Structure formats: structure tokens, C-alpha cells
Amino acid sequence: MAQLHRVVVLAIDGVYPFELGIPSRVFGATDGLYEVLTCTVDGRPVRTNSDFSITVEHGPDVLRTADTVVIPPFTSTSVTREVSEAVTKALVSAAPGSRLVSICTGAFVLAAAGLLDGRPATTHWVVADLFRSWFPQVALDPDALFIDDGDILTSAGAASGLDVCLHLIRKDHGSEVANQVARMCIAPPWRDGGQAQYIQHPAPTTTASGTAAARQWALENLHEPMALADLAEHSHMSLRTFARRFTEEVGMSPGRWLIQQRVDRARHLLETTDLPVDEIAGQVGFAGGTSLREHLHAAIGVSPLAYRRTFRGALSPTH
Incomplete structure (x- = not known):
């Protein structure tokens, strides 16, 4: 009988309970293909970001037996540029050749330990700017659901933990097993697009001068x-001056911003509406439905229909 693939989840102080339970829930639905254990850096209980702490059965020694190590996220107030000696020691003790997997802010631990230097990675889009400023040596892709x-x-936040665990099952045992697990968890076996479809872009704070008007x-x-x-005229500037000032104030060119x-x-x-795609295109200034589809796919990786299905649910017959 083949030896079970051992997944060890390392719970760090401030851990999110939902994401902490994802590996056990997903890998545990494979009918005995994986064994999932949970540990802390010292074997002691850790507090969660909720109003309770958790007690685990294992200390860091179990990491030496891991085939895959998962680092679930912890509250952003606990994110640091450097990891503690205990966390570093725990990561170093992981079995040679074991896979390392992070969910959301767990990527900060891998980066702080120098394990992501020169490598592609992702994390939750909300903390992407902080991650990039702290770890410029990491090739961060804040649009990806997982890398x-x-x-x-x-992987990115919360539900992307499901995505990356299903991906590993698909990689280890094929689509049939991964799809069955997805059905058991009532989760999509694969999500199109990336984090971009979930990111909000707040408008820059307007000022009394410059390009705000x-x-x-x-x-x-x-x-x-x-x-x-037209834009330069409303700012009473030349084209060249307007383009330069706009980029300085907004961080991107006028055309890209528009x-x-x-x-x-x-x-x-x-x-928020049931308007047909062609009508929406006209209301936002695109030449037609085809243009809207192209720009939406380029921006967030999905079609208008797929986006509406994700964020609105059932579609009316007009779509």
C-alpha cells in the first residue's frame, strides 16, 4: 500500500481559522490519499484572529516528516518584515524536497525567510504594495489566484486557498480526483481569471489644482x-504638460486611466443591473460589446457573462 502524502499545516499566531481548516477539508476529501496534520512553532496553542485560541497535537518536529507544508494566513497586524527565530527554525526543519505552500499573508513568511528571492509569487491584493516594498527581490504578481x-x-486570500489545494490534488492525482473533491466541497474545480476581478480601484483624491477637474x-x-x-483643455494645459502632470498625480497615463x-x-x-452587454458598452464609452469584452478580458481575464455570473448570480435571458 502506497504511503500517504503527509501535509503539515503550520499555524502561526493570529491565524485565520477558515484558511487554517482548508487543507484538512480539501485534502481530507480525497478518500485517504493524504494525511493532514497541524502544528505550531513550539507545540503550544496559538491565538486566532477571532475570539478564540486553538490547541494542536503537534510541534515543529512533525515538519521533518512533511511532503507538503502549508502556511495559512494570519492577521495583517501580525505581518512583519522579518520572521522570528522560531518560525525560521521551523521552516528550515521541513523535510528536504517537501513542497511549500502559502495562503494569503503566509507569503510574507516565505519571503522574509528568503525562500522567494528571485521567484514568482502572489499574495492578497490588499497587501501587495506592502509586500512589494518589503521584498522587491520577489517577482510579485498580485493578479494571480495562485502561482x-x-x-x-x-496563493491569494481565503478562497484561493481552495484553488491551490485543488490544483495540487489535480497535479498529484489528475482531474478526475480533483473534480470529485471539488464536488464534495461544493467549490468550483477551477476559477477563470485572477485577483484582478476582485480588486477595487479607488479614485485618487482630487485636489483643487492639477488634473482633478x-x-x-x-x-x-x-x-x-x-x-x-479634451482632457488637457479641461485642465487648461498643453498636451505635453497635462500628460506629465496626470501621470505624476495618478500613477498611470491618461489613456490607461480612462x-x-x-x-x-x-x-x-x-x-448591479440586467442591462445587455452592448448597452453597457455604450454607457461607458466603448465602441460596442466586442470592445467591452476585449477590454474586460484584458483587465481581469474573464468575459462580461462570466463576471456577471460570479458577482450577480442567475442571468436573465437577454444575456
Whole structure:
């Protein structure tokens, strides 16, 4: 009889209970293909981000027997640029050749330990800027739901923990097993797109000068065709000065910003109305449904229909 693949989950102080339980729930639904154990860095109880602590059966010694180590996320207030000596020692003790998997802020632990240097990785989009500023040596992709880099896998927040665990089952045992587990967990076996479809883009704070007036005018007239010259005129600047000032204030070119605003407005209408795709395209300034589909897919990796199905549920016959 083949030896069970041992998954060891390392619970760190401030751990999120939901994500802590994902590996056990998902790998445990494979009818005996995996064994899931939970440990802490010292074998003692750890507090969660909720109003209770958890007691585990194992200390760090069990990491030496792991085939896969999972680091679930912990509250962002516990995120640090450096990991404690106890955490470092625990990670180093993992069996040679074992896979390392992080969920959400768990990537900070791997990065702080130097295990992600020069490698692709992802984490929750909310903390992506902080991660990038602390660990510029990591090739961060904040749009991905998860990244498989062989012996190290990183994933985004919460439900992406399900995604990466199902991916590992599919990788280890094929789609049939992974699909059956997904059915047992009542979860999609595969999600299209990435984190981009869940990211909100708050508009930069307007100011009394600069390009704020042009941005406000553009937002009020997204349904109309507009050129860079129109925006510059509303700021009483030359084209060259306006483009430079706009990029300084917003962090992207006027053209890219305008497309982002139109896509964001389209996303809002897809979420909150039953308007046909062609009508939404007209309301946000795209030439037609085809143009909207192309821009939406380029921005978030899914079609308008798939996006609406995800965020609105049942569709009306008009779509």
C-alpha cells in the first residue's frame, strides 16, 4: 500500500481559522490519499484572529516528516518584515524536497525567510504594495489566484486557498480526483481569471489644482468619446504638460486611466443591473460589446457573462 502524502499545516499566531481548516477539508476529501496534520512553532496553542485560541497535537518536529507544508494566513497586524527565530527554525526543519505552500499573508513568511528571492509569487491584493516594498527581490504578481513554481506555491486570500489545494490534488492525482473533491466541497474545480476581478480601484483624491477637474469631467462623461486634447483643455494645459502632470498625480497615463475607469464602470453595471452587454458598452464609452469584452478580458481575464455570473448570480435571458 502506497504511503500517504503527509501535509503539515503550520499555524502561526493570529491565524485565520477558515484558511487554517482548508487543507484538512480539501485534502481530507480525497478518500485517504493524504494525511493532514497541524502544528505550531513550539507545540503550544496559538491565538486566532477571532475570539478564540486553538490547541494542536503537534510541534515543529512533525515538519521533518512533511511532503507538503502549508502556511495559512494570519492577521495583517501580525505581518512583519522579518520572521522570528522560531518560525525560521521551523521552516528550515521541513523535510528536504517537501513542497511549500502559502495562503494569503503566509507569503510574507516565505519571503522574509528568503525562500522567494528571485521567484514568482502572489499574495492578497490588499497587501501587495506592502509586500512589494518589503521584498522587491520577489517577482510579485498580485493578479494571480495562485502561482505554482514547482516546489513553492503561493496563493491569494481565503478562497484561493481552495484553488491551490485543488490544483495540487489535480497535479498529484489528475482531474478526475480533483473534480470529485471539488464536488464534495461544493467549490468550483477551477476559477477563470485572477485577483484582478476582485480588486477595487479607488479614485485618487482630487485636489483643487492639477488634473482633478479633467478627471472629474471624464468620470461624468464616460459615455462620450474623448481624446487627450479634451482632457488637457479641461485642465487648461498643453498636451505635453497635462500628460506629465496626470501621470505624476495618478500613477498611470491618461489613456490607461480612462480605460480603467470605463472597465470599472462596466463592472459596476454588470454587478448591479440586467442591462445587455452592448448597452453597457455604450454607457461607458466603448465602441460596442466586442470592445467591452476585449477590454474586460484584458483587465481581469474573464468575459462580461462570466463576471456577471460570479458577482450577480442567475442571468436573465437577454444575456
